[in-house]
Amino acid sequence: MQPEDRDGLTFTVTRRDPELVCPSEPTPREYKRLSDIDDQDSFRFQIPIMQFYPGGCLSLMPQRDHPALAIRDGLSKALVYYYPFAGRLREFHGRKLVVDCTAEGVLFIEADADVTLEQFGNPLRPLFPCFEELLFDVPGSAGILGCPLLLIQVTRLRCGGFIVATRLNHAMSDGLGLVQFLNAVGEMARGADAPSVLPVWHRELLEARKPPRVTCIHREYDEVPDTKGTSVALEDTTHRSFFFGSTEIAALRRSIPQHQQGCSTFEILTACLWRCRTIALAPDSTEEMRLICNVNCRNKFNPPLPKGFYGNALALPVAITTAGELSTSPLGYAVDLIKKAKDSVTEEYIRSVADLMVSVGRRHYAVVRTYIVSDMTRAGLGDIDFGWGKPKYSGPVRGGLRSSFYIPSKNGNGEDGILVPIRLPAAAMEQFDRELKAALRAYQSGDLNPIHKPKSSLSSL
Known part of the structure; x- marks a missing residue:
């Protein structure tokens, strides 16, 4: 376990004016409904990710003097297949989100930076310095409605490497859907005639039933009052990245009894982090603590959702206990809670969520005293190749005050x-x-x- 703090690296980024990249061929002009999983409040936000590509790789496009040229070309061609990404979201009756397939395009920025990849550190770790320069927030572009659904900035580095930073409107896709699209961009940039995985819309598969039938308990969507107030501003927080290798995971496994040894690495690591985080925040022992884990539901259906589906296929089951029980019980106690929450997700569960969204107004999951964990270790972000090989780092750019991502990585050894x-x-x-x-x-x-007993209270987090 190796905590990493980022030092104050500064550099200059020179950007060309943002442009809208449109599909390279005509595409259908139509409305496409999002699913009732897509358009819940929980997914109405922007996701930023970054990919760092080293210099010195053999390019498949040696005639291109800037990787942005190849990626822009691949993007334009991929949008012929993924043309809803070139549209804009509209909100209809009942807060229903619909894609207006206008072919207006996605935002694209070409940039250069007077810094080398090595200056970002080895190994690469979030937080990345000057993030706002590497993914420029084009004024007026970050809304949910009527704005570009993707923003991509390609920044060439002094060493010949480059950074691809992407911002996605989460209502359109989950992490696996984004990876599928970026793989298509990479394939088209490398000269493919069509993506190897063709996109499938079929958002109607995750629409609410008529009439809606809420058949499961969904405590993740409880309305939880913030009785103590949120007293911590983002500028008063700090950010670190922690690495867990085989030694750390083995130590965690030693802490649980034999009958729990079949638990996943995700379950035992999440149990440890939830427990340590709760102790560090030191809420009152009677306070209710929540752990939400993203569960991919593609294979929960019979038959599974079709290959190529790139919408949100996520459930957000919650484990709940008191701060006192979580802090003083053996780690296996939290493991059991997390495993039970994950195992509760079935096809009926996700259909019940869609029905709940229609019934209660597309509610957001409860955030008070909640920690949400997303496992990105098998999402495939590290395999995206735009013609210069695979990235040295690919994943989210930071953790949130209430959220963490699990990112596949290597340590300095x-x-x-x-x-x-x-x-x-x-x-x-x-x-x-x-x-x-x-x-x-x-x-x-x-x-x-x-x-370990807590000494102070920051229980609103």
């Missing part, structure tokens, strides 16, 4: 593992770091229940 960006109030981050180190040492030595 080349060991494979999981990188987890964490954002917390400064004092809580120090306590989190101490608690995590102490827990790993205790588990390594055979102490199965290291107990």
Whole structure:
């Protein structure tokens, strides 16, 4: 486990004016409804990701003096197949989101930076300095309605490497859908005639039933009052990335009994982080703590959702317990809660969510005292090739105050593992770091229940 703080690297980025890249051929002019999973409030936000490509790779397009030229060309061709991305979202009756397929295009920026890839550190870790320069927020572009659905900036570095930064309107796609689209862009940039995986819309497969029937309990959408107020501003927080390799995961596995050894790496790592984070934030022992994990539902259906489906196919099941129980119980207690939440997701569960959204107004999941974790380790972001090989880093650019991503990564010794960006109030981050180190040492030595009591309260997070 290796915490990483980013130092103040600064550099200059020279950008060309943003442009709209449109499909290279005529596309249908039509309305396409999003699903009732897509258009819930939980997904009405923008997702930024970054991919760092090293210099010195053999380009398949040696005549191109800037990778942006190849990527722009691939983007234009891919949009012929993924033409809804070139449209704009409209909101109809009942807050229903619909894509107006206008072929207006996606925002694209070509840039250069006077910095080398090596200056970002080795290994590469979020937070990345000057992020706002590497993914420029074009004024008026970040809304949900009536705005471009994608923004892509390609920044060439002084060493010959480059950075591809992408911002996605989450209502259009989940992480797997975005990877599918970017793979198509890469294939077309490398000269393919068509994407190897053709896109499938079929959002009607995740529409609410008529009449809607809420058949499952969905406590993730509880209306939870913020009784103590959110007292922490983002500028008062700090951000670190923690690496978990085989040694750390083995130590965590030593902390659970034999009958739980079949649990996944996600379940045991999430249990540890949830417990340590709760101890660091130090809420009252009776406060209700929540853990939401994104569950891919593509294979929960019979038959599975069709290959090529690029909408949101996510459920957000929640594990709930009190801060006191979570902080003082063995790690296996949290593992069981998380496993139970994940196992609750079935085809009927996701259909019940769609019905709930229609019934209660497309509600957002509860955020008070909630920690949400997204596993990106098998999403395929690290395989996207625009013609210069695979990226050295590909994934989210930061963790949120209430959220973390699991990113496949390597440490400085080349060991494979999981990188987890964490954002917390400064004092809580120090306590989190101490608690995590102490827990790993205790588990390594055979102490199965290291107990630490909180001293202060930041329980609104």
